[in-house]
Amino acid sequence: AQSVTQLGSHVSVSEGALVLLRCNYSSSVPPYLFWYVQYPNQGLQLLLKYTSAATLVKGINGFEAEFKKSETSFHLTKPSAHMSDAAEYFCAVSEAGSYQLTFGKGTKLSVIP
């Protein structure tokens, strides 16, 4: 069975500081991994997706994530936070052969001016 753990339900960073949102997964087979962002009162927007083509995945809005199989991690980073990055971020995992997209509990990112 697949599962996702997001460490930290709430992360605060200063504007211009590094953003690091943590995600660890559990999967019995090589997974597909996703990061989605949800702005207040909106749907989910895909930030990036890992599909085994490359361990470092670049996404939209300057975000990237690195797949580390040895650590079963897929942490999301951005070198310099903007105020507009304040949102809820969800890590999700899907296994080949499954429609199920299993989400983590989400991390709310606050950016302090």
Place this chain on the structure above:
Amino acid sequence: DTEVTQTPKHLVMGMTNKKSLKCEQHMGHRAMYWYKQKAKKPPELMFVYSYEKLSINESVPSRFSPECPNSSLLNLHLHALQPEDSALYLCASSQEASPSGETQYFGPGTRLLVL
């Protein structure tokens, strides 16, 4: 264009009402999904349609009735809902109908309040 649209944006209904949520995509995607998201929680899968046929029903109560009239449209019919059904209802679609880690594209959601 990776847009999924949903109507209405907001809906308030009584427990005896019948209403419908609508979802539309014009990306040629063959799989469509309904999710329910409670406040401060991740989305929970309700239904999956693959090639306009219901593939997955995650033990959703019968007061929720999905319908897929064609490959671009997905409806969710609501009847005799309970206050605890109040949530954000999200529609999503993916290009392929096979379960192989396809990227799901989400709509903006319908915020439902049941009084």
